Amino acid sequence: xxxxxxxxxxVICKSGTSVKIECRSLDFQATTMFWYRQFPKKSLMLMATSxxxxxxxxxQGVEKDKFLINHASLTLSTLTVTSAHPEDSSFxxxxxxxxxxxxxxxFFGPGxxxxxx
Amino acid sequence: KNQVEQSPQSLIILEGKNCTLQCxxxxxxxxxxxxxxQDTGRGPVSLTIMTFSENTKSNGRYTATLDADTKQSSLHxxxxxxxxxxxxxxxxxxxNDPDSGFQKLxxxxxxxxxxxx
Numbered sequence: 001x002x003x004x005x006x007x008x009x010x011v012i013c014k015s016g017t018s019v020k021i022e023c024r025s026l027d028f029q030a031t032t033m034f035w036y037r038q039f040p041k042k043s044l045m046l047m048a049t050s051x052x053x054x055x056x057x058x059x060q061g062v063e064k065d066k067f068l069i070n071h072a073s074l075t076l077s078t079l080t081v082t083s084a085h086p087e088d089s090s091f092x093x094x095x096x097x098x099x100x101x102x103x104x105x106x107f108f109g110p111g112x113x114x115x116x117x
Numbered sequence: 118k119n120q121v122e123q124s125p126q127s128l129i130i131l132e133g134k135n136c137t138l139q140c141x142x143x144x145x146x147x148x149x150x151x152x153x154x155q156d157t158g159r160g161p162v163s164l165t166i167m168t169f170s171e172n173t174k175s176n177g178r179y180t181a182t183l184d185a186d187t188k189q190s191s192l193h194x195x196x197x198x199x200x201x202x203x204x205x206x207x208x209x210x211x212x213n214d215p216d217s218g219f220q221k222l223x224x225x226x227x228x229x230x231x232x233x234x
Contacts, residue, residue: 004160043206043224044161093160106222108153108160 002028002098006109013084014117021079021112023050023094029074030096034106035067038091050077050094084116119144121209121225129231134197138228140190140207148210148220152181152192155204155227164192164205197232204229 003026013019023033031052036044048069049057056069066088068080081088091113095106121142130136142150149168153161165174165181167190173182178195194201204227210220 006160041229043226045224046222091158095160105163105166108162110160111158113158 002026002096002107004094004096004107004109006092006094006112008112009110010113010115012115012117015085016083019081019084019114021081021092021094021114023077023079023096023109025075025096025107028096028098030077030098031074032097033071033077034095035069035077035079036093036095038093038111044093047079050079052077081114084114086116089114089116119209119211119221119223121207121223123205123207123225123228125228126226127229127231129233130197132197132199132232132234135193135195136197136230138192138194138205138207138230140192140209140225142188142190142207142209142223142225144188144209144211144223146212147185147188148212150181150183150190151208151210152179152190153206153208155206157203161206194230197230199232199234202230202232 005024007022033050035047038044046059047062050069050071052071058064071077091111093111095108097106124139151166152164154164155161164179165176167174167183169185180193183190206227207225209223
């Protein structure tokens with residue numbers, strides 16, 4: 001199946017710093033990617049939809065200035081957590097649909113564990 | 118409100134035994150239902166995807182059923198193995214979002230399965 005990678009797999013940072021997470025579709029192009037966060041023992045919650053060449057669409061309650069998304073190419077989307085705080089500590093997962101809008105089987109990345117001290 | 122509920126929340130079974138996980142949903146309009154396996158600290162991996170007209174689908178030792186009338190699905194795992202220990206997430210797709218063109222995914226909270234030797 002299609003492969004989606006994320007980098008880094010885990011990151012520890014100090015409060016107030018910014019952290020960038022990359023999501024790549026390795027063997028297919030994705031004009032749209034999705035970013036989720038997951039708290040322990042909870043389900044995935046959609047944060048935003050990343051669109052290549054245009055602005056991201058954020059879910060209600062997600063601060064767009066806090067979570068900056070850039071979809072620079074057809075295979076790369078980045079999520080930057082700005083001025084991170086301990087409450088931003090979470091598991092961040094991206095997904096990319098294969099086959100375009102008519103057939104959106106989604107493939108998930110392995111996730112990035114963010115810990116803010 | 119679109120919701121997906123799973124039961125049980127957690128389950129412990131002995132290696133080699135069978136088990137069945139349940140999923141009830143109130144998503145409308147319904148498009149398809151997916152089961153994912155998520156290992157701890159990893160992204161979800163697709164097991165099965167079923168549309169409205171399908172009532173059963175198998176993937177190796179995993180068999181999913183769907184009753185669109187009662188809005189229920191089950192995932193049956195046969196001859197469990199230690200590697201089956203993971204969270205199993207039921208995800209229901211609502212029909213295409215008019216803004217993004219993609220199907221809205223509604224995630225269940227998952228069933229945490231532990232297969233004991």
